[in-house]
Amino acid sequence: MVNKIQVKSILNKHKKRDDWFLDDYSVNPYSGCSFNCIYCYIRGSKYGENMAKTFSAKVNAPELLEKQLSRRAKKEEYGIIALSSSTEPYMPIEEKLKLTRRLLMIILKYKFPVEVATKSKLVLRDLDILREIDKNAILPTDLEPKLKHGAIISFSISTLDEKLAKILERGAPKPIERLETMKKCKEEGFFTGVCFIPVLPFLSDSEEQLDETIRTVKEYGADFIFVGGLTLFGKGPADCKTLYYKFLEKYYPDLVSKYKSLYRIFFAPSKEYQKELEEKSKRLCGKYGIKNRIV
Numbered sequence: 418m419v420n421k422i423q424v425k426s427i428l429n430k431h432k433k434r435d436d437w438f439l440d441d442y443s444v445n446p447y448s449g450c451s452f453n454c455i456y457c458y459i460r461g462s463k464y465g466e467n468m469a470k471t472f473s474a475k476v477n478a479p480e481l482l483e484k485q486l487s488r489r490a491k492k493e494e495y496g497i498i499a500l501s502s503s504t505e506p507y508m509p510i511e512e513k514l515k516l517t518r519r520l521l522m523i524i525l526k527y528k529f530p531v532e533v534a535t536k537s538k539l540v541l542r543d544l545d546i547l548r549e550i551d552k553n554a555i556l557p558t559d560l561e562p563k564l565k566h567g568a569i570i571s572f573s574i575s576t577l578d579e580k581l582a583k584i585l586e587r588g589a590p591k592p593i594e595r596l597e598t599m600k601k602c603k604e605e606g607f608f609t610g611v612c613f614i615p616v617l618p619f620l621s622d623s624e625e626q627l628d629e630t631i632r633t634v635k636e637y638g639a640d641f642i643f644v645g646g647l648t649l650f651g652k653g654p655a656d657c658k659t660l661y662y663k664f665l666e667k668y669y670p671d672l673v674s675k676y677k678s679l680y681r682i683f684f685a686p687s688k689e690y691q692k693e694l695e696e697k698s699k700r701l702c703g704k705y706g707i708k709n710r711i712v
């Protein structure tokens with residue numbers, strides 16, 4: 418069941434361009450997400466315990482985007498649009514509603530570049546439109562000399578361990594399926610890569626695991642990989658921090674105290690941990706000849 422809602426705005430303009438995805442705008446056709454990943458920062462007090470039951474489709478999104486994007490295009494305010502930043506654009510419901518597809522057609526009409534972030538093979542359905550966007554989009558002038566693509570497709574993973582993924586990302590396609598989908602996108606000529614976020618402390622962050630993930634991602638044809646740590650927010654019963662600690666207590670009780678000393682009172686792991694993760698991933702990206710940034 419999906420709730421159908423009307424919203425007042427659909428195109429969000431960021432104050433600052435995103436360092437990783439390079440997007441200046443974001444569009445979220447849905448609110449909440451049926452993939453229900455335990456670590457997801459959008460779950461919690463705002464959306465309710467089970468996002469699969471409460472997520473909504475913004476049914477007037479296409480008509481709003483048409484209005485908002487035509488105004489931006491008239492002023493030539495071109496910038497990459499993230500589709501999406503706080504939901505999955507290709508949940509199973511998208512097969513029927515085709516909201517994401519309709520939004521892509523508007524993005525193509527106004528020649529905006531797009532960065533699609535997904536875990537789903539349903540993105541393959543829209544490669545026809547994405548191919549046209551890739552060829553025809555107008556990039557912001559400062560990005561034009563560095564980025565030759567109007568469409569970027571990224572796939573997010575947190576671990577290659579199927580058993581762990583099944584617990585943490587219970588509604589999402591398997592990690593291997595995401596990599597196979599990425600491979601198809603690459604074979605179709607797209608600029609594509611992996612968002613290895615969140616890396617899970619003590620579960621997917623050892624030197625061997627990082628090496629294996631970066632090597633595998635490269636073998637599946639990725640042009641880039643972003644590597645970033647796990648953030649844990651909230652104190653409510655449905656917030657990701659609460660649910661993640663419940664998961665640890667059930668499956669990895671020995672790790673609870675390690676996480677507590679790594680996070681202390683903060684939502685992110687310690688600065689030293691983050692620095693070490695960045696250095697290790699940079700080195701491994703160099704080893705396998707894969708970019709750790711889009712440009």
Ligand code: SF4
Nearest residue numbers: 450452453454457504
């Ligand atoms: S797929 Fe993305 S948006 Fe959906 S629950 Fe998982 S992390 Fe959150």
